[in-house]
Amino acid sequence: MRDENSATGSAREALQLDVAALRAETPGCRKVIHFNNAGCGLLAAPVLDVMVGHLNLEARMGGYEASAARAAEVREFYTEIAALINATPDNIAFAGSATHAYANALSSIPFETDDVILTTRDDFVSNQIAFLSLRKRFGVRIVHAPDAPEGGVDVEAMAALMRTHRPRLVSATHVPTNSGLVSPVARIGRHCRELDLLYLVDACQSVGQFVIDVEEIGCDLLTATCRKFLRGPRGSGFLYVSDRVLRAGYEPLFIDMHGARWTEPGGYEPVGTAARFEEWEFPYATVLGSAAATRYARKVGIEAIEQRTPALAARLRDRLETVPGVRVLDRGPRLAALVTFGVEGWQPQPFKAAMDARGINSALSFREFAQFDFADKGVEWCLRLSPHYYNTEEEVDHVADAVADLAGQGRR
Numbered sequence: 001m002r003d004e005n006s007a008t009g010s011a012r013e014a015l016q017l018d019v020a021a022l023r024a025e026t027p028g029c030r031k032v033i034h035f036n037n038a039g040c041g042l043l044a045a046p047v048l049d050v051m052v053g054h055l056n057l058e059a060r061m062g063g064y065e066a067s068a069a070r071a072a073e074v075r076e077f078y079t080e081i082a083a084l085i086n087a088t089p090d091n092i093a094f095a096g097s098a099t100h101a102y103a104n105a106l107s108s109i110p111f112e113t114d115d116v117i118l119t120t121r122d123d124f125v126s127n128q129i130a131f132l133s134l135r136k137r138f139g140v141r142i143v144h145a146p147d148a149p150e151g152g153v154d155v156e157a158m159a160a161l162m163r164t165h166r167p168r169l170v171s172a173t174h175v176p177t178n179s180g181l182v183s184p185v186a187r188i189g190r191h192c193r194e195l196d197l198l199y200l201v202d203a204c205q206s207v208g209q210f211v212i213d214v215e216e217i218g219c220d221l222l223t224a225t226c227r228k229f230l231r232g233p234r235g236s237g238f239l240y241v242s243d244r245v246l247r248a249g250y251e252p253l254f255i256d257m258h259g260a261r262w263t264e265p266g267g268y269e270p271v272g273t274a275a276r277f278e279e280w281e282f283p284y285a286t287v288l289g290s291a292a293a294t295r296y297a298r299k300v301g302i303e304a305i306e307q308r309t310p311a312l313a314a315r316l317r318d319r320l321e322t323v324p325g326v327r328v329l330d331r332g333p334r335l336a337a338l339v340t341f342g343v344e345g346w347q348p349q350p351f352k353a354a355m356d357a358r359g360i361n362s363a364l365s366f367r368e369f370a371q372f373d374f375a376d377k378g379v380e381w382c383l384r385l386s387p388h389y390y391n392t393e394e395e396v397d398h399v400a401d402a403v404a405d406l407a408g409q410g411r412r
């Protein structure tokens with residue numbers, strides 16, 4: 001079992017990446033300093049080629065005919081994602097976004113009035129809104145586990161709430177959108193397995209950045225996008241559905257002719273695999289691009305990515321910590337490659353625009369993305385910088401210098 005609170009585990013060997021070669025294969029690296037991988041990673045050339053190739057094929061031979069011609073490659077989406085997260089292809093459903101995967105998963109749970117959803121104060125904004133919507137429609141109760149003093153959820157307190165409330169669903173986000181926190185999802189999962197509770201994990205920011213093992217996490221359902229640290233195309237994501245959930249007969253509320261067979265005028269039967277959570281229509285170029293991006297990430301090596309990517313962020317955080325007027329906001333025993341900070345004397349949009357003007361891609365987070373976390377930190381907004389393995393130490397230092405320069409202007 002890997003140590004969830006350690007960035008590098010115990011005695012893990014240092015893995016090297018050929019960063020120059022990886023950058024040469026990433027056209028965006030020649031144009032921008034891309035520190036918005038938590039928004040969307042830069043596509044690698046082989047991924048782009050696969051997608052453009054498929055669009056050309058569709059144009060030449062017809063969309064249905066092109067997907068039939070590429071059926072074997074389409075299947076690779078499932079084998080690649082399964083290999084990435086230690087699952088089997090039948091447990092994987094393609095989704096157009098992580099949010100769509102998450103909503104579909106939630107829709108499969110037959111919530112009743114007073115059922116409890118147990119979650120954390122760091123669960124992703126759209127998940128929290130979905131819970132509130134379920135509360136409005138079905139009268140479910142939402143319970144938030146408290147945080148530990150060092151940041152992130154207090155797992156033992158969460159486990160105590162599991163025993164008291166016997167929640168219908170336990171939900172946690174591995175890495176939130178608004179800070180570098182890494183939640184101990186496998187420790188939470190051990191309690192869920194012990195108590196036989198349904199467990200849904202949002203791994204949107206961690207897939208492609210960390211080794212993800214659904215067996216180790218002990219989740220029943222896991223959602224992610226392919227466009228962030230996995231460097232896949234926009235409009236792609238997936239849902240992992242465990243055998244336990246499939247066998248128990250969970251199915252999305254609006255199951256279609258791909259997820260089910262209309263076996264008689266008055267009845268249908270869901271298919272046996274996670275395809276139950278998909279729809280008939282697929283953006284095939286995107287599916288193929290996602291398969292190619294996953295293959296690419298696995299070839300680069302997820303363990304090597306897991307070492308380099310948060311280490312670049314840590315270097316940036318260390319630099320920013322020393323800049324007058326900058327307040328680094330990330331808290332928790334282990335941090336991911338999302339660096340968040342506030343800057344004295346600046347409003348959010350002008351600050352981001354000033355970074356844009358220097359050719360540095362970044363993102364803003366606001367209080368309404370993180371009602372609990374930003375209230376605790378007493379901030380209304382932050383800038384988020386999220387490097388990836390193809391960024392360089394020189395870029396990190398350049399970005400830190402740019403922030404320092406702008407922060408100096410804010411203090412004048």
Ligand SMILES: Cc1ncc(COP(=O)(O)O)c(C=O)c1O
Pocket residue numbers: 038096097098099100124126173175176177202204205224225237
């Ligand atoms: C933690 C987390 N979960 C879910 C999502 C939603 O992903 P998507 O935009 O693919 O629906 C995001 C997007 O930023 C995220 O950061």
